[in-house]
Amino acid sequence: MKYLTEFRDGEIARRIAREIHQTATRPWKIMEVCGGQTHSILRNGIDQMLPPGVEMIHGPGCPVCVTPLELIDRALAIAAQPGVIFCSFGDMLRVPGTEGDLFQVKGRGGDVRVVYSPLDAVEIAAKNPERQVVFFGVGFETTAPANAMSVHLAKRRGLRNFSLLVSHVLVPPAIEAILQAPENKVQGFLAAGHVCSVMGYWEYPPLAEKYGIPIVVTGFEPLDLLDGIRRAVKQLEEGRHEVENAYERVVSFEGNRAAQKLLAEVFEVTDRTWRGIGVIPKSGWRLNDAYREFDAEERFHLSGIRTEESPLCHSGAVLRGAIRPAECPAFGKECTPRHPLGATMVSSEGACAAYYNYGRFLSAEQLASAGRGLSGAAHG
Amino acid sequence: MCLAIPGRVEEILTENDLRVGRVNFGGVVKRVCLDYVPEIEVGDYTIVHVGFAISKIDRENAEKTLEEFRAMGVLDEELGSEEEAWARAATTKPSSCPDGSCGGE
Ligand code: SF4
Numbered sequence: 001m002k003y004l005t006e007f008r009d010g011e012i013a014r015r016i017a018r019e020i021h022q023t024a025t026r027p028w029k030i031m032e033v034c035g036g037q038t039h040s041i042l043r044n045g046i047d048q049m050l051p052p053g054v055e056m057i058h059g060p061g062c063p064v065c066v067t068p069l070e071l072i073d074r075a076l077a078i079a080a081q082p083g084v085i086f087c088s089f090g091d092m093l094r095v096p097g098t099e100g101d102l103f104q105v106k107g108r109g110g111d112v113r114v115v116y117s118p119l120d121a122v123e124i125a126a127k128n129p130e131r132q133v134v135f136f137g138v139g140f141e142t143t144a145p146a147n148a149m150s151v152h153l154a155k156r157r158g159l160r161n162f163s164l165l166v167s168h169v170l171v172p173p174a175i176e177a178i179l180q181a182p183e184n185k186v187q188g189f190l191a192a193g194h195v196c197s198v199m200g201y202w203e204y205p206p207l208a209e210k211y212g213i214p215i216v217v218t219g220f221e222p223l224d225l226l227d228g229i230r231r232a233v234k235q236l237e238e239g240r241h242e243v244e245n246a247y248e249r250v251v252s253f254e255g256n257r258a259a260q261k262l263l264a265e266v267f268e269v270t271d272r273t274w275r276g277i278g279v280i281p282k283s284g285w286r287l288n289d290a291y292r293e294f295d296a297e298e299r300f301h302l303s304g305i306r307t308e309e310s311p312l313c314h315s316g317a318v319l320r321g322a323i324r325p326a327e328c329p330a331f332g333k334e335c336t337p338r339h340p341l342g343a344t345m346v347s348s349e350g351a352c353a354a355y356y357n358y359g360r361f362l363s364a365e366q367l368a369s370a371g372r373g374l375s376g377a378a379h380g
Numbered sequence: 381m382c383l384a385i386p387g388r389v390e391e392i393l394t395e396n397d398l399r400v401g402r403v404n405f406g407g408v409v410k411r412v413c414l415d416y417v418p419e420i421e422v423g424d425y426t427i428v429h430v431g432f433a434i435s436k437i438d439r440e441n442a443e444k445t446l447e448e449f450r451a452m453g454v455l456d457e458e459l460g461s462e463e464e465a466w467a468r469a470a471t472t473k474p475s476s477c478p479d480g481s482c483g484g485e
Contacts, residue, residue, distance in 0.1 A: 036383050036454075043452060089430065090457070090465030103469045114465040117431020119398075119413060142384065145416055146432045149398075157396065194384045197427060197435045220383060221448045249441045250384075250427055256434055259416045 016226040017049040020233055027053030028236050029185045030229060031178070031321055033171055034140075034192030035062030036220050038351055042358040044222040046229075054233060057186055057321035058351035060174055063139045064095055065343040065350040066274040066319065069309060071167050072097040075136050078165065078300050079105045079112050085128060087121035088136040090114045095346055118150035118164075125154065125162035134296045137166040142194045144168050144285060145259035148266040151287065151294045165296035166286060169272055171195050172203045173283035179211045183322045188232040190218040190225070193247040200255025204243045212241045219247040266291050275343040276315035313342035318351050325355040332356060384429035385449060385458055386442035389414070389422055403428055406446045408459045 032038060038058045041047055047056050060066050076097045079086035086102070093103045093114070106112040111131075115121050118135050125133035137147040147164060154162040171192060178186060191204060196217045204215045214235035218228030228246045235242060245251055263285070272284030287295045313335070314328040325331050325344065335341040337353050344350035387403040392414065394400070399414040403426065410431065414420050417433045425442035426433040437445075449455050456464070 040452065090460070090462075090468065093465070093469040103466075106466075114462045116410065116459075116462075117413070119431055142429050142434070145434065146413075146430045149413060149415065149432065153396065153398065194427070194429060194434075197384065221445060221452075250435055250437055252435075256416055258418065259434065262416075 013049070013222055013226055016223070016230050020049075020054065020226070020230050021051045023230070023233050023237055024051045024054050025237060027055070028187050028233055029055050029057050029321075030188045030190065030232050030236075031057040031059045031186040032190040032192075032218070032225070032228075033059040033061040033175065034190075034195065034220075035065065035350065035354075036194075037061070037190060037192065037218065037225060038354050040220050040222065041225055042354045044225075046222060046225055049226070050229065054229070056229070057324075058318075058354070059178065059189075059321060060274060060277060060319040061140070061171070061192060062344075062350050063143070063169060064091060065315075065346065066169060066276065067095070067138050067167055067343075068273045068275045069097060069343075070273075071138075071165070072101075073099075074297065074302055075165055076100060076102065076105055077302050078134055078296060079110045080108070081132075081300070083131055085111045085113060085124055085131050085133045086136065087113045087115045087118075087124060087133065092136055092138065096340070118146050119153065122150050122154050122157075122159065122162055125159045126157065129161060131161060132299070133162050134300075135162070135164050137164045137168070140169055140171060140192070140195050141199045141263075142192075142197070144263055144267065145198055145256070148259075148262045151266055151291050152262060154294060155291065160293075163294050163296040163299045164287065167272070168267065168285040169274065170269075170283050170285065171199075172207060173280050174274070175207060175215075176211075177277070177280045177283070178320055179207075179213070181320055181322070183320070186213070186321055188214040188236055189216070190228045190232065191215050193217060193219040193224070193251055196247070196251045196255060198256050198259050200253050200260075201243055201245065201251065202253055202255075208241050208243050214241050215243045217243070217245045217247050217251050219250065274319070276313075276319045278316070310341040315342035315344040315350075315352065318342075318344050325352040328352070383449070383454055383458060384427040384434060385455065386425055386427050386437055386445050387412070388439075388442070389420055389424050389426060389433075392420075392422055401426075401433070403433070405455070405459055406450065408455075410459065 121135040208215050216228045216231045267285035268288040269282050270286045271281050273279050312330045317323045340346045344352040387405040389401045391402040401412050401414045403412040413432045425437050427435050
């Protein structure tokens with residue numbers, strides 16, 4: 001495992017960590033929403049540099065993890081149809097549906113292609129007018145402008161054989177759902193830097209105000225994360241609840257106006273089911289009426305899809321931050337990255353897989369006797 | 381999946397009415413849509429996510445971030461070719477994690 005001491009900026013990191021230790025007088029629970037941040041925190045051992053009691057809770061920020069099983073099953077069904085070219089980002093290939101994954105669909109003769117950008121899928125559609133080309137558009141606000149441009153371009157170029165299987169999820173409604181949950185323990189948030197580079201952070205001040213929580217816009221590198229945590233802890237200690245930008249080199253308050261404009265032209269807000277969490281009202285985007293004809297769910301009428309989740313899995317509680325991965329009785333036993341029972345073990349950005357991969361193996365019993373959670377019990 | 385990677389714009393073209401740049405990510409060059417960052421010019425650095433530039437960034441920060449992402453091992457996954465993506469998937473057991481990093485370390 002890599003530790004921060006191995007980084008070029010190890011000295012600065014240690015200085016920020018010291019400052020957090022000096023500032024924190026009480027236990028605090030801070031959630032990083034983004035899976036990329038979860039990954040970076042665990043990979044760099046940042047959780048283990050924090051004072052006992054200052055805990056990072058890992059939020060539902062892995063788009064692969066929260067994509068409902070039902071949608072994966074739809075993707076598999078469409079990809080298996082003759083005459084279809086199914087395009088996806090590489091990280092969806094091994095995400096299991098009820099039966100199999102996209103990799104296996106290709107093995108059985110399906111035309112599944114990995115693209116770098118959704119525009120590559122539009123190009124494939126232009127070159128194959130006799131085939132239906134579908135792009136699997138999952139992700140948060142960061143990915144949405146790319147998907148919006150793909151349908152916008154397809155419409156402008158009159159490509160009737162292109163469609164989008166779309167399941168966009170939005171961060172602010174997820175934050176609100178977490179804060180409204182009766183068992184909520186989260187006292188402050190690190191907002192995901194790249195989501196904010198698109199959306200800005202004008203949506204956050206009302207949340208910070210309404211729920212009395214600090215929200216710090218934070219990047220992905222070790223120093224960014226430590227700085228974000230430092231600022232959140234400082235606010236909590238001082239009883240403040242403001243929105244701060246710790247990622248100014250990339251994020252502005254307004255965000256990317258041009259991207260937001262096209263998003264508004266192509267998408268409309270909709271209720272979304274988050275795998276493991278359930279329906280969160282107004283928490284996603286779908287294509288609006290003007291673009292409905294490019295919606296793969298409209299174009300391919302699929303019926304008879306039945307999905308089943310494992311009864312052993314507590315990924316919903318993990319995604320809400322109610323329990324830590326290792327507190328799930330199946331963690332590391334019935335459920336490992338090779339045999340994932342739930343969404344949060346499937347993706348390497350999922351909290352359960354990240355805990356597993358970075359050696360946070362403590363069982364629920366060990367945790368309870370350690371008494372203060374993983375950040376206190378340095379291990380791995 | 382939400383990571384955006386900094387790169388340097390080397391050339392700007394117009395394709396299908398889109399502003400498209402050739403962007404260099406520390407050696408790997410990709411075609412990137414620049415429509416969302418109209419202010420970008422050749423020689424500028426920008427943060428790119430799934431083939432779209434989403435914000436401008438200065439050179440020093442761009443290079444530092446690129447180095448950091450390389451150290452974290454996330455570049456290959458974001459910038460690899462289709463063949464590499466399939467090869468990665470092939471060595472990943474069914475139902476294992478998407479990018480093959482499970483069980484690593
Ligand atoms: S360890 Fe596995 S079974 Fe338990 S919550 Fe995580 S994904 Fe679900």
